Amino acid sequence: MKRKILSIMLTFALVFSLMAGCDTKGSNNGESNSTVTATKTVKITLLNSKGEIQAQLEEAAKVFTKENPNITVEVIPAAAGQSPFEKVTAMYASGNAPTMAMLDPGDIAKFKDKFLDLSGEKWVEDAIDWTLSVARVDGKVIAFPFAVEGYGLIYNKAVLDKAYGGNFDPSSIRTRDALEEAFKKVEAIGVKALEISPMDWSLGAHFLTIAYAAQSKDPAQVAQFLSDLKAGKVDLANNKVFNGLMDTFDMMKKYNIDKNDPLSPTYDRGPELIGKGEVGFWFMGNWAWPQIKEFDTANEQYGFIPVPISNNPGDYGNSQIAVGPSKFIGIDKTQNNAVQQDAAKKFLNWLVYSQTGQDALVNKANVIPAFKNITLEPQDPLAKSIGQYMKESNTLKLEFNTILPPDHWSKLGASMQKYLAGKIDRKGLIDEIENYWKNVQ
Template structure:
């Protein structure tokens, strides 16, 4: 069960791992002209319909979120919810900006941490008076709080590392509990690679062809998540990263080893530029989910995708640390991945309905069932003590958190677009041979200063 003791432990972890409070930006006045001709209905109380447009990034819960919305509509027949999902291999941030620029502004959308809050402040409704605020675990609202006002509801708590197939490891004679640093991980990878090449695992795992699948096309994976393993030990929090004028890359050489290990033991080890065409689907649904690869760098959110392909494989998964040589090598990054926000310029009746839906989703008994059992989220609020975090990846994240083996998510404090369009693209150039690693570091440092 997801006991209250676990909630407390996660709360303590989040106090240390998450960012503090962003200093404020003021809201601009409502743009009346942009909202002229808005035919969304007024209020539930008046009997007229309220129509909510949601623009969200989490592809892993797209179907389940639709189902939750239908359940809410059944209880609230005067409300209609439209959901558009953009994520995975697509750039959610760019798509969101395009939606606003086109005049099709969503009523509920997603933002990250301090940098996103600053960038979108002119559109954010103050949610400080919402019922869920008092239920938030300590620390989880810090990245969305400005001048003591809360502007966003955290999605959940997430953690990521090297997601691996426990049965493949057992068949190869590898004891995952002995993988506690980069050296022991490298040794395990070499052992597994040899057994795959020698055909020793072919009978039990006929599709297994490489240790890793490394999706360098997805710069959110490389430029944000992989880099955070290193920068999450250079900066103490997303706020510190947000306030930093420069990035040192204190653990730059260790970051290179993490990238090289995945590239060197992938299917494209002999032509690494091909890694730049490998996407999230290839890595997850067409990789670890069919047991074509043994390890991928991902988080507990990938469980639902794998389960959708093969439930038995999904139950075999667990998480290894991404060991940063010279830093913490036995930990995983844990944090709040994204937030729900309400567009302050939406019609008042629509805003009321949007707030009510979010509150229903995270605090009603039916909504909480979706959050835990369908979304496979680790809840960011109290009140879930009787609900079990049922999937093995969610339990793995909880296990690391309870042991205090976590590092913060600081990529929410990177300069806008730096992680994906700067560092992520530079890593692609490294894999294609266009850049040396030294050029990756120097170019990324210069881009940080410029984009900051």
């Protein structure tokens, strides 16, 4: 009897041992086990450096999770005033790298050893060709082109129609003098002409870079200009395009609604002023529409004019709006496991190929997509205006963004702030720009 009981106990022990062994295998290799993957929730993170669409991305993440219940997406905002490069670098240093990192064009190559090779993804073939020039590093596509954006002088058409006594034609402004005449007409009806937002990223990454982009229609020549600037071979004091742009900026400063305290306004002041029709123009990009819309109750008629750099309407830059892929998403391969990487790929494909993903990208976040297969067109007036310039090939291509140092907008944005506030003159600004580039590593 004892032998029988012992035999039964041994049998049960063997069965439990085998079951435990199976369970241990499932736990250790669950990330690649299809049964576990199908039921286990995988959490991925997205570092978002486009603060103006934080709420829209959070909503997109919820919709994606509803359609993919085993994947949750946390959207982490980059702090205001902090460059995404600094944020992501700090997260890597702490061992907490985001699964997906949204970065500026010039940052991508710096993470080539940390980002996943995405060359085999379907969307690579569907991307607009020139949007991948930044994403391709050492022959591999390591980033997803998230958005195409443009910037210039946003105008409120209702204000301009009243100022001009009829239907305002934005193509009539192609010189500095014509722009100043528009400012005068706006002020003649009791409205302030212009808001200049003093954030370093707006002044350093957007306004100043027009001086780079307008050097030539040939992107290779623009890249050479920056290379020469780095080598100390460029004399900005005698550069026609740079001085033309800064002459326009000087004129803009005179009509700035906040000229008596030009560094005080926050970003939020701009959409309120232009949306309520308290200014006729605001230098900013199409990403600002969600904020403008909050203050616009009836008009919804806005558009862009380029920042003219001379009084010759035929000069390159006077008819062209600055446009380029502005944000890219890389997938981490060093601190996120294979299942998280696959989940991130699925999220990016969802944005490009699903109806709900395209709706989240284009209609909700008001992003101009970088993919040929997406037929949805943003319905907001600013994106439509940028799209029209693109259709007419009237664009300043921002391909040179790939070689802008990560601290360009913060360092030279600070120099532009000093110039805006009158703390340095043109020579002082030139010295700071030239010295910055000479010391770029």
